[in-house]
Amino acid sequence: LPPPCDSEIYCTGELLRQVQMAKLFDDNKAFVDMKLTAAPDIVLDAFSNLTQKFPNGTVPHSALQEFVNTYFANSGKEFEPWSPPDWHDKPKLLSKISDAKLRSWAEELHGLWKSLGRKISNDVRDNPQMYSMIYCPYPGIVPGGRFTEFYYWDSYWVLNGLILSEMMETAKGMIQNFLHMVDRYGFVPNGGRIYYERRSQPPFLPLMVESYYEATKDVEFLRKALPLLENEYSFWMGKRSIVVEVNSVKHVMNRYYVQVGQPRPESYTHDAELAEGLPAEAQEKLWTELKAGAESGWDFSSRWYINNLGQNNGSFGDTRTSSIVPVDLNALICRNERVLATFHRILGDEERARVYDSAVSLRLKAIESVLWDAEKGAWFDYNLLSGTRNSAFYPTNLSPLWARCYSQPEMGQQALQYLRGSGALDYPNGVPTSLSQSGQQWDMPNAWPPLQHMLIEGLSQLDSTDAKDLASDLAQQWIHTNWLAYVKYDAMFEKYDVSGDGKPGGGGEYEVQLGFGWTNGAALQLLDQYGNKLTSGGSVLGSGLQIGLIYPIVNAIFYYAPFW
Numbered sequence: 001l002p003p004p005c006d007s008e009i010y011c012t013g014e015l016l017r018q019v020q021m022a023k024l025f026d027d028n029k030a031f032v033d034m035k036l037t038a039a040p041d042i043v044l045d046a047f048s049n050l051t052q053k054f055p056n057g058t059v060p061h062s063a064l065q066e067f068v069n070t071y072f073a074n075s076g077k078e079f080e081p082w083s084p085p086d087w088h089d090k091p092k093l094l095s096k097i098s099d100a101k102l103r104s105w106a107e108e109l110h111g112l113w114k115s116l117g118r119k120i121s122n123d124v125r126d127n128p129q130m131y132s133m134i135y136c137p138y139p140g141i142v143p144g145g146r147f148t149e150f151y152y153w154d155s156y157w158v159l160n161g162l163i164l165s166e167m168m169e170t171a172k173g174m175i176q177n178f179l180h181m182v183d184r185y186g187f188v189p190n191g192g193r194i195y196y197e198r199r200s201q202p203p204f205l206p207l208m209v210e211s212y213y214e215a216t217k218d219v220e221f222l223r224k225a226l227p228l229l230e231n232e233y234s235f236w237m238g239k240r241s242i243v244v245e246v247n248s249v250k251h252v253m254n255r256y257y258v259q260v261g262q263p264r265p266e267s268y269t270h271d272a273e274l275a276e277g278l279p280a281e282a283q284e285k286l287w288t289e290l291k292a293g294a295e296s297g298w299d300f301s302s303r304w305y306i307n308n309l310g311q312n313n314g315s316f317g318d319t320r321t322s323s324i325v326p327v328d329l330n331a332l333i334c335r336n337e338r339v340l341a342t343f344h345r346i347l348g349d350e351e352r353a354r355v356y357d358s359a360v361s362l363r364l365k366a367i368e369s370v371l372w373d374a375e376k377g378a379w380f381d382y383n384l385l386s387g388t389r390n391s392a393f394y395p396t397n398l399s400p401l402w403a404r405c406y407s408q409p410e411m412g413q414q415a416l417q418y419l420r421g422s423g424a425l426d427y428p429n430g431v432p433t434s435l436s437q438s439g440q441q442w443d444m445p446n447a448w449p450p451l452q453h454m455l456i457e458g459l460s461q462l463d464s465t466d467a468k469d470l471a472s473d474l475a476q477q478w479i480h481t482n483w484l485a486y487v488k489y490d491a492m493f494e495k496y497d498v499s500g501d502g503k504p505g506g507g508g509e510y511e512v513q514l515g516f517g518w519t520n521g522a523a524l525q526l527l528d529q530y531g532n533k534l535t536s537g538g539s540v541l542g543s544g545l546q547i548g549l550i551y552p553i554v555n556a557i558f559y560y561a562p563f564w
């Protein structure tokens with residue numbers, strides 16, 4: 001199998017292996033984000049000469065450190081100073097927020113775009129061999145913390161936040177970068193580094209164009225974007241599809257699938273240690289499955305575990321992402337197919353629009369035959385090895401509501417009941433990613449902004465007061481969690497803990513990150529949608545105690561605290 005990219009410095013080879021396995025850096029990503037101080041050939045020759053000085057070619061820790069100090073420079077050189085020129089204070093969104101504390105917090109969130117803006121320097125364009133950064137022609141907003149480059153699916157929530165912040169030029173530039181990526185790679189890479197270039201992430205580009213088009217009605221932009229959106233769609237249907245046969249009917253569905261070998265460069269030691277002791281073939285298979293997990297955006301989760309008996313169970317080493325047909329990916333592509341049909345209609349091409357109408361019909365049939373469980377009243381991931389659905393709870397089990405990808409209105413009501421009975425609403429600070437405590441970051445006790453937002457949006461679209469009320473309660477709960485953490489830490493986090501007021505999430509292979517692009521974008525969207533009723537005071541969900549006792553006390557403390 002090919003390595004994550006062809007660079008013998010950033011993606012494959014002995015230098016990468018020795019530096020990462022020696023754990024010179026606390027975080028493997030730090031090394032592969034460094035700039036070279038000499039041309040790759042010179043660095044590789046120098047390393048080869050160095051290895052010859054030591055038995056077995058293994059360079060000792062101190063000599064490796066010295067080598068890295070000589071031939072690599074700290075990351076940061078790949079950017080030019082930039083502040084979004086379209087940022088202005090007091091976007092209209094603020095006037096929709098009734099609670100004064102939430103309003104001033106929203107103003108600060110709006111201000112955070114300035115610190116998360118990045119423009120890649122011309123030197124990256126002119127000397128790409130010296131960097132792992134992928135050159136993007138337009139500046140954009142990054143997630144923050146260790147994530148200093150674009151991330152594909154994060155950008156959907158960032159972009160919707162930017163639109164509410166009235167930063168259309170920055171939003172447009174980000175979409176143009178992604179279109180440029182499709183032009184160059186045939187798909188959008190996971191993130192803006194060459195070590196991400198052979199895998200993608202959940203394909204949100206059509207929905208980004210939809211958001212931008214709805215805000216601007218820029219038909220010319222749509223005309224230019226559409227052929228590239230179709231190219232990306234072909235990638236997902238050509239390279240990420242699988243035929244699933246149920247009751248003798250064959251359905252074409254999508255899955256995450258990355259045929260790329262070797263450990264992930266940015267998490268090299270994690271992958272190498274996990275595969276230690278396995279036969280070479282099993283090692284390589286595991287590394288492909290971990291990359292498919294990264295492609296799903298859920299890296300990592302017990303959701304992708306399948307043990308030797310084919311059951312959705314096991315441990316990290318049992319990650320088998322590509323043997324699962326995920327509900328959310330198929331719901332997202334269903335929504336994309338509908339959006340592509342709409343775009344063709346706007347541009348007057350009825351014939352092409354019908355092609356996508358048919359794709360939606362086929363997708364609906366597939367989702368309902370393979371993923372829908374009428375008894376349980378929800379959609380479940382399909383395990384290709386056992387030919388069964390995984391009955392565990394994930395917020396994505398309701399993603400067809402968000403995508404409006406179901407045929408009977410009563411399915412929405414059934415899904416609402418399923419959610420109420422799932423146990424997932426019992427937590428005071430958000431809906432957990434799963435009910436399993438695996439230690440992975442996409443599991444209990446973490447709650448992630450994109451999942452909260454998709455669930456809330458899905459419920460709010462149902463034609464039922466009950467569902468709309470629940471959506472509004474979940475919005476209140478999530479905003480309160482974000483706000484409490486902001487007050488405590490003066491920061492927005494990539495994820496939160498569902499069982500601790502204002503507590504950031506944890507687990508997984510890196511420290512919880514601050515910034516944070518999608519968190520800010522999702523919060524601004526909820527503040528926009530529910531601003532007239534959200535309060536800084538608390539949530540009606542989770543433990544009843546909160547409303548009665550804890551929240552008034554917490555509020556009083558914040559109210560009288562000098563900094564507030």
Ligand SMILES: OC[C@H]1O[C@H](O[C@H]2O[C@H](CO)[C@@H](O)[C@H](O)[C@H]2O)[C@H](O)[C@@H](O)[C@@H]1O
Nearest residue numbers: 143147151154190266267294297298299
């Ligand atoms: O370095 C480890 C992994 O980090 C990324 O994944 C996490 O952060 C992303 C940015 O916020 C987010 O899109 C993803 O859902 C998170 O799990 C990266 O995307 C992975 O490929 C990488 O291996």
